Amino acid sequence: MQNSQSSSKRFLDIIGELQSLISEQKIEYGDRLPSERHLAEKLQVSRTAVREALRSMELLGLIETRRGEGTFLSDFKKHQLxxxxxxxxxxxxxxxxxxxxxxxxxxxxxxxxxxxxxxxxxxxxxxxxxxxxxxxxxxxxxxxxxxxxxxxxxxxxxxxxxxxxxxxxxxxxxxxxxxxxxxxxxxxxxxxxxxxxxxxxxxxxxxxxxxxxxxxxxxx
Amino acid sequence: MQNSQSSSKRFLDIIGELQSLISEQKIEYGDRLPSERHLAEKLQVSRTAVREALRSMELLGLIETRRGEGTFLSDFKKHQLxxxxxxxxxxxxxxxxxxxxxxxxxxxxxxxxxxxxxxxxxxxxxxxxxxxxxxxxxxxxxxxxxxxxxxxxxxxxxxxxxxxxxxxxxxxxxxxxxxxxxxxxxxxxxxxxxxxxxxxxxxxxxxxxxxxxxxxxxxx
DNA sequence: TATGCAGGGTGGTCAGACCACTCTGCTGAA
DNA sequence: TTCAGCAGAGTGGTCTGACCACCCTGCATA
Structure with a gap:
């Protein structure tokens, strides 16, 4: 979990873990992801780090966030990339x-x-x-x-x-x-x-x- | 500065402001950007928010960060994207x-x-x-x-x-x-x-x- | 003169707090 | 009984302040 190999960026690791999570739990387009707080606990990192990863994914249009509701996996078609x-x-x-x-x-x-x-x-x-x-x-x-x-x-x-x-x-x-x-x-x-x-x-x-x-x- | 118009995401605004800054100050590929702390002060937002925007841009390969040195504008050749x-x-x-x-x-x-x-x-x-x-x-x-x-x-x-x-x-x-x-x-x-x-x-x-x-x- | 160390600046990470918003379920009035 | 309205819990959004690891530079010392 630590940055033992230095080079790898933390938030990239988190994105990777999120991808695993998504495929493991078979989360599909439109489904909700675990909340930021839950993810932070689960991945043993701070909420800040989780958020940086999520914001990056959001910019790519991979996810969609709605305040008060949660974070949702979104269709690639809407990518803002x-x-x-x-x-x-x-x-x-x-x-x-x-x-x-x-x-x-x-x-x-x-x-x-x-x-x-x-x-x-x-x-x-x-x-x-x-x-x-x-x-x-x-x-x-x-x-x-x-x-x-x-x-x-x-x-x-x-x-x-x-x-x-x-x-x-x-x-x-x-x-x-x-x-x-x-x-x-x-x-x-x-x-x-x-x-x-x-x-x-x-x-x-x-x-x-x-x-x-x-x-x-x-x-x- | 407040999210008066709601809809627009803060970190998207920040990315926009960064783009303006880059073109105004004629920052070219390889040049250093202002530090996260300076940007936060300049844009009147927290460093957290600046970081979320920067991490997104980094994922896209638009910038490159080096600990202890700073953040640099990069050509989009290296994208983890x-x-x-x-x-x-x-x-x-x-x-x-x-x-x-x-x-x-x-x-x-x-x-x-x-x-x-x-x-x-x-x-x-x-x-x-x-x-x-x-x-x-x-x-x-x-x-x-x-x-x-x-x-x-x-x-x-x-x-x-x-x-x-x-x-x-x-x-x-x-x-x-x-x-x-x-x-x-x-x-x-x-x-x-x-x-x-x-x-x-x-x-x-x-x-x-x-x-x-x-x-x-x-x-x- | 050359070496080495200390300090300041930078990104990286974290904990904790508050706000704004959405949803849900309970309560009380009709 | 029914339904409107409210309170609370949960969520993302933002901020603060702190500490770490790292890089560079310039000063002091050998």
Whole structure:
């Protein structure tokens, strides 16, 4: 229990013990963990040390704490990891250009994935979007279009990253697709996607983004 | 300063304030942060609270602490994070799959960018890698190949994200390219890249990754 | 001049206290 | 009997002050 081997950090040990505890007692997502005081006693350390370990895990989104109630094992899907890291990464990102380019990497990848997979191509979403685009009744945002594309690929991590990049890229995505030309481009993009023409779909996408980018420059 | 708005967690606020401090005072990687006691006084919170925030950041590998010396801002290369998270993530097959797929998104994008841009294609790195590959004298790791590709695109953000994903994807990338078949594939990949054949280059890449993945499965 | 020691600063850990909050079960009034 | 309301126990959130182990530096001594 002592730090005989020096190097190992106490709070890391505690995290390890918590992991064992969780698997031993078969604690599942949503279940409650023993209270901080009980854990401290059980692991023979102070409550302070337990808390440091728990806070670390909380930052990662591995657990969730509710005052007055307790500590709960939470679903990994809600991990804050990506958010936290993004702040630091963004600080280092030289230019906004990198952010935009990286965002587009994820968008192109999503389009490609869908176009090259018949199951994804046949999803009813695409047709639904096209009619929404045309009828002009409901509002249809740019980011709706892109988001749905990434959602369809079922890659949650990519979606998460995209969402963050979107916020940093300074492009106005929460804008309705209204202009006739823009509707035409997006409509065609959907057509090509459903037809499975990866190259053409990507060309449409590029055309669309160029237009959006041009718009942004005018704003300045 | 009080938790007037309730919801926000104290230690998250502190992490935020630390981030501000770091950017304001232009603390760079390797530099020392103010001591825990000073931070506590500066932020008007207890040392306990500061420590909880610092331990969280340490788990993420954002900082490094050395007893008797201080706390240092570090590059996220050494994160215990990976081990901790992997234990939790690995149980969710979907998650690890997302990580791998997202990593490959960045890799494919880099290959495409280079192949489609003459300036990048003509870089001397590629030929240099090929000879390194053949002469067999110097060690040439898998991750060297991929990393150089992304480095060449000059997108630092993508590189940073890739770096993180690499470590979570559970693929052995720090392995030398030695097998005859593997050398052949990578060599061909470089050929196609330099020739500007995007499609063929991507096919080579896919072949390579399939092989690597197959290897990983055998290990289990 | 060179050695060695003491002191101050740092992170690491702990015990104990209080606060704010949630839940539960008991009590007393309708 | 029923139900509203309150008290208490349990939980996380925060703080204080203390001590330890360790590192560095500068001063005093050999």
């Amino acid at each position: 990506v958010e936290v890291l993004s702040t630091f990464i963004m600080q280092q990102a030289r230019s906004i250009q990198d952010v935009v380019e990286t965002r587009m990497i994820h968008e192109r990848a999503a389009i490609t994935t869908i176009t090259e997979n018949e199951e994804f191509r046949m999803l009813p979403v695409w047709v639904g979007m096209q009619s929404k685009l045309i009828d002009g009744e409901s509002v249809f945002l740019r980011e709706d279009m892109v988001r749905e594309t990434i959602v369809a690929t079922e890659n949650r991590l990519s979606l998460k990253i995209w969402f963050l990049l979107k916020q940093y890229s300074g492009v106005s995505f929460d804008v309705a697709i209204e202009a006739v030309e823009e509707i035409a481009i997006v409509h065609e993009l959907l057509d090509e996607m459903m037809a499975g023409n990866t190259e053409k779909a990507l060309i449409c996408y590029e055309k669309w983004m160029n237009q959006v980018e041009g718009e942004r420059r005018e704003m300045e | 990976v081990e901790v998270l992997s234990t939790f993530i690995m149980q969710q097959a979907r998650s690890i799959q997302d990580v791998v797929e997202t990593r490959m998104i960045h890799e494919r994008a880099a290959i495409t960018t280079i192949t489609e841009n003459e300036e990048f294609r003509m870089l001397p790195v590629w030929v240099g890698m090929q000879s390194k590959l053949i002469d067999g004298e110097s060690v040439f790791l898998r991750e060297d190949m991929v990393r150089e590709t992304i480095v060449a695109t000059e997108n630092r953000l993508s590189l940073k994200i890739w770096f993180l994903l690499k470590q979570y994807s559970g693929v052995s990338f720090d392995v030398a390219i030695e097998a005859v078949e593997e050398i052949a594939i990578v060599h061909e990949l470089l050929d196609e890249m330099m020739a500007g054949n995007t499609e063929k280059a991507l096919i080579c890449y896919e072949k390579w990754m399939n092989q690597v993945e197959g290897e990983r499965r055998e290990m289990e």
